[in-house]
Amino acid sequence: MKEPGNDGQDYSNFSNNETFDSIIRQRFSRRSILKGAAAAAPLLILGGGAVPGSLKPAEAAAPLGFTPIAANRDDKVTVPPGYTANYLIGWGDPMFPGVDKLGLGASELDQTAGLQEVRFGYNADFIGYYPLPYGSNSSTNGVLVVNLEYTNPELMWYGWSLASQTQSQVATQIAAHGVAIVEVAKSGGRWSYRQSSPYNRRITGETPMMITGPAAGHDWLKTSGDPTGTKVNGTLNNCAAGSTPWGTVLTCEENFNQYFANRSMMSSSDPRTVIHARYGLPTGTDRGWEKYFSRFDLSKEPNECFRFGWVVEVDPYNPNSTPKKRTALGRMKHEAATSVVASTGQVVVYTGDDERFDYMYKFVTASQYVPGSPSANADMLDYGTLYVAKFHVNGTGSWLPLVHGQGPLTAANGFANQGSILINTRGAADLLGATKMDRPEDIETSPVSGKVYAVMTNNSNRTAAQIDAVNPRANNRFGHIIEISELGGNHAAIGFTWEMLLIAGNPTDPETYYAGFDKSKVTQISSPDNIAFGAGGNLWIATDGQPGSIQTNDALYVMPVDGPSRGHLQRFLTVPAEAETCGPEFTPDFETLFIAVQHPGEQTGSTIEAPLSKWPDNASPPRPSVIAVTKNGGGVIGS
Ligand code: FEO
Ligand code: CA
Ligand code: CA
Numbered sequence: 001m002k003e004p005g006n007d008g009q010d011y012s013n014f015s016n017n018e019t020f021d022s023i024i025r026q027r028f029s030r031r032s033i034l035k036g037a038a039a040a041a042p043l044l045i046l047g048g049g050a051v052p053g054s055l056k057p058a059e060a061a062a063p064l065g066f067t068p069i070a071a072n073r074d075d076k077v078t079v080p081p082g083y084t085a086n087y088l089i090g091w092g093d094p095m096f097p098g099v100d101k102l103g104l105g106a107s108e109l110d111q112t113a114g115l116q117e118v119r120f121g122y123n124a125d126f127i128g129y130y131p132l133p134y135g136s137n138s139s140t141n142g143v144l145v146v147n148l149e150y151t152n153p154e155l156m157w158y159g160w161s162l163a164s165q166t167q168s169q170v171a172t173q174i175a176a177h178g179v180a181i182v183e184v185a186k187s188g189g190r191w192s193y194r195q196s197s198p199y200n201r202r203i204t205g206e207t208p209m210m211i212t213g214p215a216a217g218h219d220w221l222k223t224s225g226d227p228t229g230t231k232v233n234g235t236l237n238n239c240a241a242g243s244t245p246w247g248t249v250l251t252c253e254e255n256f257n258q259y260f261a262n263r264s265m266m267s268s269s270d271p272r273t274v275i276h277a278r279y280g281l282p283t284g285t286d287r288g289w290e291k292y293f294s295r296f297d298l299s300k301e302p303n304e305c306f307r308f309g310w311v312v313e314v315d316p317y318n319p320n321s322t323p324k325k326r327t328a329l330g331r332m333k334h335e336a337a338t339s340v341v342a343s344t345g346q347v348v349v350y351t352g353d354d355e356r357f358d359y360m361y362k363f364v365t366a367s368q369y370v371p372g373s374p375s376a377n378a379d380m381l382d383y384g385t386l387y388v389a390k391f392h393v394n395g396t397g398s399w400l401p402l403v404h405g406q407g408p409l410t411a412a413n414g415f416a417n418q419g420s421i422l423i424n425t426r427g428a429a430d431l432l433g434a435t436k437m438d439r440p441e442d443i444e445t446s447p448v449s450g451k452v453y454a455v456m457t458n459n460s461n462r463t464a465a466q467i468d469a470v471n472p473r474a475n476n477r478f479g480h481i482i483e484i485s486e487l488g489g490n491h492a493a494i495g496f497t498w499e500m501l502l503i504a505g506n507p508t509d510p511e512t513y514y515a516g517f518d519k520s521k522v523t524q525i526s527s528p529d530n531i532a533f534g535a536g537g538n539l540w541i542a543t544d545g546q547p548g549s550i551q552t553n554d555a556l557y558v559m560p561v562d563g564p565s566r567g568h569l570q571r572f573l574t575v576p577a578e579a580e581t582c583g584p585e586f587t588p589d590f591e592t593l594f595i596a597v598q599h600p601g602e603q604t605g606s607t608i609e610a611p612l613s614k615w616p617d618n619a620s621p622p623r624p625s626v627i628a629v630t631k632n633g634g635g636v637i638g639s
Contacts (some may be wrong), residue, residue, distance in 0.1 A: 090625025
């Protein structure tokens, strides 16, 4: 949570005031025509051995055979009969030899920045599984990369308040952010992590990293601490992420705005204030970090915030590598970054800007992927073209290039060079007239069909006058999922067709749509967020926000997207009270499902003194943690 709100400004220029009914009629009468156009696109199957990360080989359809579970508000993880969910690692667990676990209980909560730097951090989100050794397809030994999105200080310290927050508490929170990289192994059917593994690494809000690509060295990336504009300390609010074909992770900086303060103390004639407002940087304070760390104070360091909001590439196989902020992929509240190799050989990265009325993007590399040569691919994300999506009512769409000198993206309009466009990606996309979406969350590509699935989690601010074909509901409290087919099956194409896959909410509500499946046979879902493809190309959908929208715990659902069961949504797992379902990630054999249980107990008024969750220790504080789900006796998850 701590999710983005509207930044208070309305850049909307909606000309399309069609009603939901007329839009749905137009869209679905075209469906049979479009199906032919987009079908039969050849999918590039990567050759040359195993592919690290989440790019899984396509497999034949895998029928689902589990017993769906009921919605609930229990303070525990629930899985179907015949499955087991085991705790793997969570906040406060030691990641290096000689480090102690965080003590529980009021007198034993030993927290310092130094300790937090060697322990697992807070609010796990993305999970990536990278087989060991590199290049293998091992489903019993690998490196787990886990994003640590943000902190809940009210659930970390007794008596905490923003007003009384100490320097040590802020430094500890900075250390609890970032990424955890940890070796895991399965033995006797059960997963554990290796505290002494040489792969283990904690990346925090202070870890030195490089800024690369077209914006590196830009005047607006220079600070008193870094006059070169190429070096930055730390990564913050790492939400979802993605894996590259060469085995690195692209971790995404999402709601970075909340760490900065005092925009109102900047001169109103400073052109940077317009950009800071567009990105929702606080006029006053939010987290209070600026009180002890001046780089978070915009009145002292007006450029530091330009060094956040990027996609960061990290090599999980090399604990000594320097993470790189890849500016070519744009600056926004990046939710996720999903890589796929196009039929042209170029690498395409899909990413979304999770804000009400913001945009969907993709980046296409200039060069071609070289299988089996990590060094040849090492810096290919610094060169290429960033596009933003424009959806048309007739079921087609265009990728509009964000390239300096093209169209309105000129010095006369405030974009002096490509770096200026990338630093103010939102402003550039505004000028291009991109389609304003209902909070783009995760985007994934099907390893079976090559189609692209984009999740819009919700947008309660959209009015009836602001609906459009691809965001068809006013007061969209429940979210939807869009299915995109790139023209010719080429992910590098500049045109696409699209369908609505899911319009979430109560199936009895006529505005909901479950891919055409009989709605009397599906279960209710709301607030889709993270997605993953499981065995046979079934789509697994994790939620964030069901306690608020449909008064039930967040969950993980599965839904076939092809064949006669397309749209048959069923509930597989629920997380504890007030938690969000994150991850999800499968091992290459699909026999293990890793899930991150984020922010258990997070709710207004819920504090460490009286938390709404005591998971996983049946004690306070609750601890955000990663779990491993397996089928008893072995077998594919969901089968
Ligand atoms: Fe961190 Fe958009 O979820
Ligand atoms: Ca998310
Ligand atoms: Ca979320």
